Amino acid sequence: MSERHPIIAITGSSGAGTSTVTRTFAHIFRREGVRAAIVEGDSYHRYNRQEMKAQAAEAERLGNVNFSHFGASANLFEEIEHLFRTYSATGQGQSRKYLHNAEEAAPYAQAPGTFTPWEPLPADTDMLFYEGLHGAVVTPEVNVAQYPDLLIGVVPVINLEWIQKLWRDKHMRGYSAEAVTDTILRRMPDYVHYITPQFQYTHVNFQRVPVVDTSNPFIARDVPTADESMVVIRFANPKGIDFPYLLSMIERSWMSRANTIVVPGGKMELAMQLIFTPFIWRMMERKKRALGLA
Numbered sequence: 001m002s003e004r005h006p007i008i009a010i011t012g013s014s015g016a017g018t019s020t021v022t023r024t025f026a027h028i029f030r031r032e033g034v035r036a037a038i039v040e041g042d043s044y045h046r047y048n049r050q051e052m053k054a055q056a057a058e059a060e061r062l063g064n065v066n067f068s069h070f071g072a073s074a075n076l077f078e079e080i081e082h083l084f085r086t087y088s089a090t091g092q093g094q095s096r097k098y099l100h101n102a103e104e105a106a107p108y109a110q111a112p113g114t115f116t117p118w119e120p121l122p123a124d125t126d127m128l129f130y131e132g133l134h135g136a137v138v139t140p141e142v143n144v145a146q147y148p149d150l151l152i153g154v155v156p157v158i159n160l161e162w163i164q165k166l167w168r169d170k171h172m173r174g175y176s177a178e179a180v181t182d183t184i185l186r187r188m189p190d191y192v193h194y195i196t197p198q199f200q201y202t203h204v205n206f207q208r209v210p211v212v213d214t215s216n217p218f219i220a221r222d223v224p225t226a227d228e229s230m231v232v233i234r235f236a237n238p239k240g241i242d243f244p245y246l247l248s249m250i251e252r253s254w255m256s257r258a259n260t261i262v263v264p265g266g267k268m269e270l271a272m273q274l275i276f277t278p279f280i281w282r283m284m285e286r287k288k289r290a291l292g293l294a
Helices: 017-031 049-059 077-090 100-108 158-171 177-200 243-249 265-288
Strands: 007-011 035-040 125-132 150-155 204-210 230-237 254-257 258-266
Touching: 007 017, 007 077, 017 150, 049 254, 077 254, 150 265, 158 177, 158 204, 158 243, 204 265, 230 243, 230 265, 243 254, 243 258, 243 265, 258 265
Parallel strands: 007 125, 007 150, 035 125, 150 204
Antiparallel strands: 204 230, 230 258, 254 258
């Protein structure tokens, strides 16, 4: 953690809704005049799309049917930790972009599924913002979770997560339901060992819970909407959280535990704005004091 060079990390699996949190923070940064260096976790995959397919095929040939993007062998955990450690100490670091599709790849004249070259982060940023799979990963070799000043987990209940992945990969990426199901099964050991444990380190967790039947996600015709969901927000340390204010500002919200508030799914972004704007204020105040500017 660093007062001079704070880090915010959003962690959650593919299709979990981390992009919603990223969009909310982009609004906060713009409104509050915060210059953030934004880093995508996909940039720290070890292999590009074609290499990943070849590595997965080779792993399966050797008897490993669980090689996945969730695991250590397919990611650059050491580079994520190095970025966080370097930024917290100096406000500098290097990153790159993973080009998911033709639209993203066009400005770089590269093929989709490839990486741009490593480049320095923008100069004179106020904080680092990371969003991806492994913002709180801890293994015997690395401890990424120790660096963020604000660590946020986004994790829908598992059936909803599967429905979201099935819908996205079928409708937006052209995969068959059978292919997506195979991916879910292949990733499960890495999900258990690398994704789920991260949520014990997060400062705030957002978990979306549908209030419609999702008992068989593999036959669901559509994704439950925000209005068909509730969001459970858990604070690891509720000290300083103004729960009465949140309850008064968010209709139909309630406390389920002393550190947990439940809000309607459609109010998730409002809840994030109300919760995280004061966090940003405090980070910027601490930064100014540390730099002698306050």
